[in-house]
Amino acid sequence: MLSRHQLIDQIKRKKTFLCIGLDPDIEKIPAFLHQYADPVLEFNKRIIDATKDLCVAYKPNAAFYESKGIKGLQSLIDTYKYLPKECLSIIDAKRGDIGNTSDQYAQAFFNEEVTGMGFDAITITPYMGNDSVTPYLKYEGKWVIILALTSSVGSKDFQYLNTEHGHLYEAVIQKANTWAGADRIMYVVGATKSEEFTNIRKYAPDNFLLVPGVGAQGGSLEDVCKYGITKDCGLLVNSSRGIIYASNGEDFADAARAEALKLQVQMEEELEKASVI
Numbered sequence: 001m002l003s004r005h006q007l008i009d010q011i012k013r014k015k016t017f018l019c020i021g022l023d024p025d026i027e028k029i030p031a032f033l034h035q036y037a038d039p040v041l042e043f044n045k046r047i048i049d050a051t052k053d054l055c056v057a058y059k060p061n062a063a064f065y066e067s068k069g070i071k072g073l074q075s076l077i078d079t080y081k082y083l084p085k086e087c088l089s090i091i092d093a094k095r096g097d098i099g100n101t102s103d104q105y106a107q108a109f110f111n112e113e114v115t116g117m118g119f120d121a122i123t124i125t126p127y128m129g130n131d132s133v134t135p136y137l138k139y140e141g142k143w144v145i146i147l148a149l150t151s152s153v154g155s156k157d158f159q160y161l162n163t164e165h166g167h168l169y170e171a172v173i174q175k176a177n178t179w180a181g182a183d184r185i186m187y188v189v190g191a192t193k194s195e196e197f198t199n200i201r202k203y204a205p206d207n208f209l210l211v212p213g214v215g216a217q218g219g220s221l222e223d224v225c226k227y228g229i230t231k232d233c234g235l236l237v238n239s240s241r242g243i244i245y246a247s248n249g250e251d252f253a254d255a256a257r258a259e260a261l262k263l264q265v266q267m268e269e270e271l272e273k274a275s276v277i
């Protein structure tokens with residue numbers, strides 16, 4: 001469990017708001033790792049060891065594990081167990097279903113005694129509304145991270161539709177703010193949508209925003225900070241492929257560290273500029 005207060009403390013202490021995405025594709029991980037019983041776990045462990053002082057969160061995306069069946073699920077459980085306790089652990093599962101089904105998803109990712117996984121936070125699609133989100137909030141201290149404005153090209157299909165409360169993504173934020181406060185709810189906003197951050201801060205002045213899309217998707221960290229940073233930082237900027245696949249040789253963990261370090265240095269500058277540190 002990681003509270004808002006602990007998250008902000010960690011950001012100030014480590015001078016970073018980097019979230020590293022653990023999206024291991026068996027086709028892309030270095031060949032020499034295939035000699036290990038669980039190559040994915042070995043890959044993740046070495047990435048974590050090489051980067052844990054440079055980031056405040058790790059975000060395994062469930063798809064990369066679920067696509068491998070039982071072995072993948074075991075890799076996810078063992079990766080969860082290996083994550084440093086001081087870092088926010090986010091399962092990027094993008095779940096969303098009726099209440100009793102959401103209860104099962106919440107148990108799957110939050111109830112460590114039952115499943116071996118007790119992530120601090122989960123990503124949720126808000127399309128089905130209140131009853132698809134509130135079951136996760138029953139787990140005291142856990143975070144729900146709601147998709148608001150995604151980094152994807154397809155975000156324009158629904159998220160910009162006009163409603164009586166503004167664009168659909170604005171209506172999502174206004175409604176979700178009535179379910180819990182900024183100590184329990186974060187929003188996903190893509191780095192590729194930096195022009196919308198000022199607007200989003202009108203509705204979510206205090207919420208942390210999980211921001212994917214820097215690195216492989218071409219989003220600008222500088223622009224995200226220009227329009228999105230708050231006095232408490234309020235940002236978790238994710239990079240997955242840009243860090244974990246920096247090299248596919250034996251030096252992959254060092255190369256990942258070098259990429260993470262570049263982002264950490266930029267983040268430290270932004271934190272200073274915004275007087276967070």
Ligand SMILES: O=c1ccn([C@@H]2O[C@H](COP(=O)(O)O)[C@@H](O)[C@H]2O)c(=O)[nH]1
Pocket residue numbers: 021023061092149150151152188189190212213214215216217238239240241242
């Ligand atoms: O709007 C969204 C929501 C989630 N994601 C996820 O974040 C990472 C991004 O990976 P990169 O390799 O850094 O592009 C990945 O797990 C996505 O599923 C997103 O990209 N956009």
